[in-house]
Amino acid sequence: xxxxxxxxxxxxxxxxxxxxxxxxxxxxxxxxxxxxxxxxxxxxxxxxxxxxxxxxxxxxxxxxxxxxxxxxxxxxxxxxxxxxxxxxxxxxxxxxxxxxxxxxxxxxxxxxxxxxxxxxxxxxxxxxxxxxxxxxxxxxxxxxxxxxxxxxxxxxxxxxxxxxxxxxxxxxxxxxxxxxxxxxxxxxxxxxxxxxxxxxxxxxxxxxxxxxxxxxxxxxxxxxxxxxxxxxxxxxxxxxxxxxxxxxxxxxxxxxxxxxxxxxxxxxxxxxxxxxxxxxxxxxxxxxxxxxxxxxxxxxxxxxxx
Amino acid sequence: xxxxxxxxxxxxxxxxxxxxxxxxxxxxxxxxxxxxxxxxxxxxxxxxxxxxxxxxxxxxxxxxxxxxxxxxxxxxxxxxxxxxxxxxxxxxxxxxxx
Numbered sequence: 273x274x275x276x277x278x279x280x281x282x283x284x285x286x287x288x289x290x291x292x293x294x295x296x297x298x299x300x301x302x303x304x305x306x307x308x309x310x311x312x313x314x315x316x317x318x319x320x321x322x323x324x325x326x327x328x329x330x331x332x333x334x335x336x337x338x339x340x341x342x343x344x345x346x347x348x349x350x351x352x353x354x355x356x357x358x359x360x361x362x363x364x365x366x367x368x369x370x371x372x373x374x375x376x377x378x379x380x381x382x383x384x385x386x387x388x389x390x391x392x393x394x395x396x397x398x399x400x401x402x403x404x405x406x407x408x409x410x411x412x413x414x415x416x417x418x419x420x421x422x423x424x425x426x427x428x429x430x431x432x433x434x435x436x437x438x439x440x441x442x443x444x445x446x447x448x449x450x451x452x453x454x455x456x457x458x459x460x461x462x463x464x465x466x467x468x469x470x471x472x473x474x475x476x477x478x479x480x481x482x483x484x485x486x487x488x489x490x491x492x493x494x495x496x497x498x499x500x501x502x503x504x505x506x507x508x509x510x511x512x513x514x515x516x517x518x519x520x521x522x523x524x525x526x527x528x529x530x531x532x533x534x535x536x537x538x539x540x541x542x543x544x545x546x547x548x549x550x551x552x553x554x555x556x557x558x559x560x561x562x563x564x565x566x567x568x569x570x571x572x573x574x575x576x577x578x
Numbered sequence: 579x580x581x582x583x584x585x586x587x588x589x590x591x592x593x594x595x596x597x598x599x600x601x602x603x604x605x606x607x608x609x610x611x612x613x614x615x616x617x618x619x620x621x622x623x624x625x626x627x628x629x630x631x632x633x634x635x636x637x638x639x640x641x642x643x644x645x646x647x648x649x650x651x652x653x654x655x656x657x658x659x660x661x662x663x664x665x666x667x668x669x670x671x672x673x674x675x676x
Contacts (some may be wrong), residue, residue, distance in 0.1 A: 287660040319589035327590055339587045346591040352623045353596045359616040361603035377597035383668050432671035434635040435661045438647040441628045443662035445621045446653030447580040455621060462622045463629035470630050496614035
């Protein structure tokens with residue numbers, strides 16, 4: 273039982289591993305700028321697992337800044353992991369032992385969190401362990417390769433590798449926006465506000481990590497107040513009858529899309545990657561269900577079962 | 579040695595942030611606004627991190643715009659994460675080499 277869930281986590285983690293591998297090559301290259309050795313850069317990736325945090329740390333380490341400054345910068349830049357950790361605490365079995373929580377916490381990253389919240393029902397820790405056990409080596413080994421290959425890769429390839437990271441982010445939030453109509457404007461407002469924050473010199477005194485946190489807190493809170501998500505209560509049974517059917521149709525639709533994508537892309541050597549990728553689609557569609565304004569997460573699940 | 583202390587400091591800080599809510603929040607959060615907030619957070623934070631940072635990854639901004647648009651359209655049409663990621667990566671590489 274644990275084994276099946278673990279294997280599923282590993283399979284879903286394969287695209288994450290590939291993305292991490294590519295992105296962490298750029299991390300390794302950047303680490304050279306902070307005069308880190310290959311062993312230090314690799315250790316950092318293995319123990320930290322945070323792209324934005326690690327990028328930010330290089331300038332601080334290179335400057336020989338006080339430890340406290342590094343601590344504060346990491347706390348601020350990685351505050352979103354705290355929010356994700358809150359969300360996961362609601363997704364796991366309340367009776368789950370302490371040690372599972374301690375191990376799972378290590379693997380909270382944007383992408384693994386994305387996979388985890390997309391799981392139907394309660395989150396099995398073994399699913400996260402599966403995803404972590406492929407993603408973490410990808411991140412660590414990519415860093416090692418990056419720092420060893422410094423100067424060997426042309427800028428055009430490095431730029432393209434950066435694009436892969438953002439492509440991965442986009443592939444996490446956009447499919448959900450298709451299923452939840454309210455999410456699309458929220459995403460565009462987030463991007464617009466972020467661009468304004470970035471371009472207006474008035475905000476130059478705020479670090480880029482801090483900007484991400486401020487915008488995330490303000491926009492998410494405003495969205496939560498204006499467009500609260502339905503409660504998982506019996507009261508909304510009437511609404512569930514309507515939206516539940518819609519969700520089921522949507523799920524079936526997503527399943528079809530995923531199936532056809534898998535068939536169409538069966539060319540190429542990355543067969544396993546394809547399967548994992550399509551699985552992610554299915555899960556993102558499931559994730560979007562929890563965001564339905566009319567229905568509730570529980571309704572969506574019931575609908576897909578019936 | 580000093581570098582290893584730096585690495586230790588950031589590893590502990592980052593782990594602490596990840597572990598505290600998951601280990602201490604044992605009860606179901608019933609507040610509807612807070613639950614909604616937690617649902618929106620990952621999407622908003624990813625959108626904010628992506629844009630406009632994505633535009634500065636290439637020296638020529640239009641190439642990044644094309645990669646961005648391609649990724650958005652592919653992802654919206656539920657193309658798999660793997661294909662979106664590698665597809666826009668390959669596109670940006672090709673446009674730079676033109």
